[in-house]
Amino acid sequence: MITARTSGRLAALVAAALLAASAPALATETPTHVEGELASGATWVMDVPENWNGTLLLFSHGYQAAGGPNPAENAPSDEAARIALDEGYALIGSSYATTGWAVEQAVPDQLATIDEFTARFGPARRTIAWGQSYGGLVTTTIAERHPDRVDATLSMCGLVQGGVANWNSTLDPAYAVKTLLAPESDYPLTGFADAQQASQAATAMTGVVERAQTTPQGRARIALAAALHNIPGHNDPAQPEPGERDWEAQQRNQYEVMTRFPVTAMQWRQEAESRAGGNMSWNTGVDYARMLADSPHAPEIAALYDAAGLSLRDDLDALARAPRIEADPGAVDYMTRHVAFTGRLSAPQLDIHTTGDGLVPVQVTSAHRDAVERAGSGDLLRQAFVDRPGHCTFTAGEQLAALHALETRLDDGVWRGTDPAELNAAAEAEQPGAGHAYLRFRPTPYPRPYDLAE
Structure with a gap:
């Protein structure tokens, strides 16, 4: 006879089998750092910890002026990378094939970097795209135009109003x-x-x-x-x-x-x-x-x-x-073809922004929110704000707290942990004493919205 206890054990065994089936095909026995180059000429960098948890983080970096250095990046900062690797995340990212306003090149280069990772380490259980500044624009473009390639997206100080x-x-x-x-x-x-x-x-x-x-x-x-x-x-x-x-x-x-x-x-x-x-x-x-x-x-x-x-x-x-x-x-x-947004989301996206951003003013989030709501995807978007001057001046703890809130949305199917107090508590757990500053805030309207929302 199957009792409640044996039923629970069977369910646990089934869950374990499913998890094993979805685990990475190639586990790493030691931390791995590899670099390479795509056919486009873009370079890429990958870091995989020995305790990889199966989640792949695809990072899109910010704007690099034409003719300047263009290194591949796979995290918003060294501190964020250290914390994420310690927690078992794999980190990847490309340089994009060209500098400047390279969205046309950046998106396929980022997707090709996922393919490179899969060929080397096996399929990820989950892929989350995150990016900052211009990289938030790239990330949101991936979310809208290639929703089959990622499970969720995090835009940090991003140009989410579109090009x-x-x-x-x-x-x-x-x-x-x-x-x-x-x-x-x-x-x-x-x-x-x-x-x-x-x-x-x-x-x-x-x-x-x-x-x-x-x-x-x-x-x-x-x-x-x-x-x-x-x-x-x-x-x-x-x-x-x-x-x-x-x-x-x-x-x-x-x-x-x-x-x-x-x-x-x-x-x-x-x-x-x-x-x-x-x-x-x-x-x-x-x-x-x-x-x-x-x-x-x-x-x-x-x-x-x-x-x-x-x-x-x-x-x-x-x-x-x-x-x-x-x-x-x-x-x-x-x-419009390359980087105007429809507002249609197929997976959760979290936007975070500082209130005192002089380069990409916080009102860009109003434009994105309005487009997503008009497109009928409002339940998939959440936005959170940090009370701090500057462009992309987040603490690493604030960024990791946002990432974990996004994962909770994937796990539970509902948004949890996006209240400012909850985000600050999560950020403090990630990076104690860094002065985290999420707050309740609603920006004024963006002055000149332009999107393809239907």
Whole structure:
């Protein structure tokens, strides 16, 4: 007779057999580190611990400027890699075949790296893709377009608004700086002939911003340009945190981002345009007055304009009257085909973002959330936020806590452990004393969303 006890034993034996059947085909007796090269020319790196738990973590690294170093990476930091390997995860990642805006190359290179791993170590029981910054864009592209290759995805400080929205939003501050601070200048904002012209334009715009910072009027206009991109007033851990209404200190912090912004807005843009075959962004039909009204920085701008004796209405009218920029349809089509998001998810995704990100402002998560909800995939997405200035300034514990929350969703079929207190407790267990800072937060709307959600 089968009793409850023997039934339980049978169930355990069956579960053990199923686990053995799904375990890696090739176990490693010692920790293994291997490097290699794909047919595309991309390099890859793999680390497999001797106690591999069967879960494979595919890491997508951030943006590497054209012509710069392009090493393969398989974790967001050495500390995160150490913790993950100690816990039994296998880590892999590729360099991508090219630097720059290489999503077209990055996605197949990442998938080919999974294939390389499988050939060497056997199939993983579970594959989770994680990536940071531009790598979050790559990770989300894999989630939407190759859902059969991964079981879940984690985007950390990622460009989850998609490529078209990213370049549209990047155009807006540059347009405001040129219109309000250098209306007689002739440097282009889009359609660069080559990298040299883009570099010259970036140098010219940086000079405009630096000179403007010397007057109250210039500072107010810099703040307005920054607000159109939602650049926060505390965006670097090295900055003293301004008071809630210390507009001058907030503007100084935004200015630091704006002096670096022309490189992104022009030099990185030019490289992306060379891939897309033209300009992939536009501001025709954009209402900048409405955009500012929806910005969390609107009170700051009003105060700075009032202190400078400037008319904010006059400057908004100037933005409305100035010649607008039209996109090249073929370039928009390229960017849409490769990296505009539908919002349709087939597996769980967790987005984490710092609240004080000056390069990829936290509002990008609003664009992703809205697209996913419209596509009917809202139950597969969760987002969590860390109260800290800077781009990708997570602790390793915060990243591993997010990873474990994602695994819980896979194991249980429901989201657990994504409450800020739970995430902080999990992060502390991973990395004691690192000052983890998840908090309850809902970002304001993204200023210029663009997606393919149905």
